[in-house]
Amino acid sequence: MRSSNVINLNKNQFIKFSTISIWIDYIYHSNGDIDKRHLAVIGLKNTKLDTHVIHPVSQFITDKWKNKEYNTQRKHANNVVQFLNYLVDNRKKLNISTLSELGTTHGTQYLNDLTLTGVKKSTVKDAERTLTHFYYWLVKIEVIPHMSKNDFERKESHFGTYFESPFMPLYPTKTRREVEHTLPINYIPLLLEVAITVAKPIALGLYFQIFGGLRISEVVNLKRTQVSRRMREGDFILKLQNQNFRPDLREHSSVKKERTQRVLEINDWGHSLFRDHIKLYKPIDNSNALFINRDGRPLSQRSYRQYFQKTKDYFISLLENHGDNEQKLIAKHLRYMKWSTHIGRGTFTNIIAEDAENPYEIAHLRGDSNIDSSLTYMVSTNRIHKKIEDKFSNMHENYLPELISRKE
Secondary structure, eight states, rough: OOTTTTTTGGGGEEEEEEEEEEEEEOOOOOOOOOOEEEEEEEEEETTTTTEEEGGGGEEEHHHTTTTTTTTHHHHHHHHHHHHHHHHHHHHHHHTTTTTGGHHHHHHHHHHHHHHHTTTOOOHHHHHHHHHHHHHHHHHHTTTTTOOOOGSSSSSTTTTTTEEEEOOOOOOOOOSSBBOOOOGGGGHHHHHHHHHHHHHHGGHHHHHHHHHHHHHHHTTTTEEEEEGEOOOOOOOEEEEEOOOOOTTTTTOOOOOOOOOOOEEOOOOTTHHHHHHHHHOOOOOOSSSBBBOTTTSBBOHHHHHHHHHHHHHHHHHHHHHHHOOOOHHHHHHHHHHBBBOTTTTHHHHHHHHTTTOOHHHHHHHHHHHSSSSSSOOOOOOOSSOSSSHHHHHTTTIIIIHHHHHHHOOO
């Protein structure tokens, strides 16, 4: 079967692919006796007439698994059927009309959408294995002209030879609920924008955590007079000390290590946040606290966490309801995982680890007393990337308004 138009997706409005069970006569014995053989094939079903025919793409199943058990054939046939029906149902969104236009991005998007349905990781992995074989088969019979066999890397394992998957899906998270320590850097501008929108009293504090690695207790212990800026780089210099602003509360927000802490200035975001914060939030007591509650008193850790939870919920909801497929997957992951304000410090460490030349630089920027706290972040950092400013140069202008406008 050689055709660049094996399946015309635009002509299948009332057609659904399905797995069909058939029995065939099969010469098995040396004396010529005939046995029955159970096979799984792929059919086209007319949903209006409730009739079906066997489709030539069934050759893929027989070519690859004709000597395997029926259940094995059916499993792979079901995987192909689900994928083909996905292509038909989403042909306009995927901008595809025939299998000759098929690319690995279509397979990746299908697997990501499968993840969004809430299936297990093993289900996505199983579908991915079938798709890898299916794509290779289509290339081999010259259905996909823009791909070649060289696009598939052959590897060896204890179980034999296999092809490395050409897809790059995001798999479902593990069943065990885990703690998330970092946020992808391209989502930082959006998180800050959400904080400005729904939790403005802590927006500057969140910035200090993400670009300075501050703990929540260190943020709420800041005085207005303990924030200064370096002339050349424009970075913030914070003097972290224990203040005990709220002796009326049971909780005591203490600074783990009193020190001078540098907070990176990125694209003038920090300056803008600080300027607005100073104008809007002025303490009514003599504390001179930088972060205050709605009564004008120093902000407690509990209140800060409540503001952060509001930011977190709105952020995830925005991605879920108005994001693209990748953003929805990130939202699903972040809703499932545990994460708190400390994600700011983890994200900061992750950012600087990519540009630091040794663990000592990370320890210095984090304000660590013990370098062991920074060593784990150097394991996956093998090269120096662009300056942190370069990473964020266009994110706030392009990525953020695009998602916000989608909501409006």
